[in-house]
Amino acid sequence: MNVHEYQAKALLRAFGAPVPAGELATTPAEARDRAQKLGVPVVVVKAQVHAGGRGKGGGIKLAKSPAEAETEAGRILGMTLVTPQTGARGKLVRKVYIEAGSEIARELYLAITLDRDSGRYAIIASTAGGMDIEEVAAHTPERIRTTLVRPTVGLQSYQARAIAYGLGLTGDQVKEFEGLLGALYRLFVEKDAALAEINPLIVTRDGRLLVLDAKLNFDDSALFRHPDIAALRDPDEEDPLERVAAEVGFSYVGLDGDIGCMVNGAGLAMATMDMISVCGGNPANFLDVGGDADKGRIESAFRLLLRDEKVKTILVNIFGGIVRCDLIAEGVVGASKGIGLRVPLVVRLQGTNAEAGRKILAESGLDLTAAETLREAGERAVAAARRAN
DSSP: OBOOHHHHHHHHHHTTOOOOOEEEESSHHHHHHHHHHHTOSOEEEEEOOSOSOTTTTTOEEEESSHHHHHHHHHHHTTOEEOOTTTOTTOEEOOOEEEEEOOOEEEEEEEEEEEETTTTEEEEEEESOOSTTHHHHHHHOGGGEEEEEEOTTTOOOHHHHHHHHHHTTOOTHHHHHHHHHHHHHHHHHHHTTEEEEEEEEEEEETTSOEEEOOEEEEEOGGGGGGOHHHHTTOOGGGSOHHHHHHHHTTOEEEEOSSSEEEEESSHHHHHHHHHHHHHTTOOBOEEEEOOTTOOHHHHHHHHHHHHTSTTOOEEEEEEEESSSOHHHHHHHHHHHHHHHTOOSOEEEEEEETTHHHHHHHHHTSOOOEEEESSHHHHHHHHHHHHHHHO
């Protein structure tokens, strides 16, 4: 689960990290009031959406007076912000963060995530912070330093100091950095974060460290332990179909293709999408209905897939392990008739009672295409999608 910048900064502030003063606004008039309340010569008006690259998309503006803050907020609020991370559809801006301006001498990068290969926390730091950190990672990876921390031992002072020296910090900045990194580390561990990123972490002209932007992502599976974090969820920032899928217990990710995929199991979902691509098609989604798929869940899955107007064909690829294929077939037939399915349907059943399941499909009277192998299913789904287009 992602949170907004203003929420991430509130959490960092609570853990003791140095964060500029700022307040949220949802109208231009509120933006003017917040800027006046901050009482500084320059404020920054920042669009609050779950995406990076906001500055490049026109979602971050400087204002030298409360009146100018009101004007800039009026331009940003209600705009559809398009950045490299939003895709072409962009994101609607519903709120802005009014923050005290900072005099920047240097921009650094600092993040903590989990390194699954080593089973340790990875602290990633670079002297090349800012909007183009992705380019740094792609073209000059030597400018990025990674320090691994054993969860059973925790972050050590010598590690924090070594990172600080690697960032070119000196004197009191080293001690200040040690405190900041400690705050970020505690937040990451205590709140079950998947990613805690500060970009940029700035050195001001008077030598202080400040968190100028922050991104926090939390492990969905651990939210039951953190109701305070779960309460920060913003449904407006989530894909509507992904939100509906989560409510009924499906794993769903929308994609840009035209073949809807209904499978049971994440591995099978990945293999199905790969095969569609190998056969020259494009999947419209990743939809995992889980191991306990029945008629009700299958009907819900069909309805979910058909809410995506891009879907021209549906490929059902089910392995009957926990559930029997004949029950899955009955569910597919019942659900298809129940919703009056009008798009081409390709079904592949393998596993327990697969032959019985195929017989049920053949005798259903439905206009569907059966497949036995994964390649056969992919080829027939791609052909059906092309005919539909």
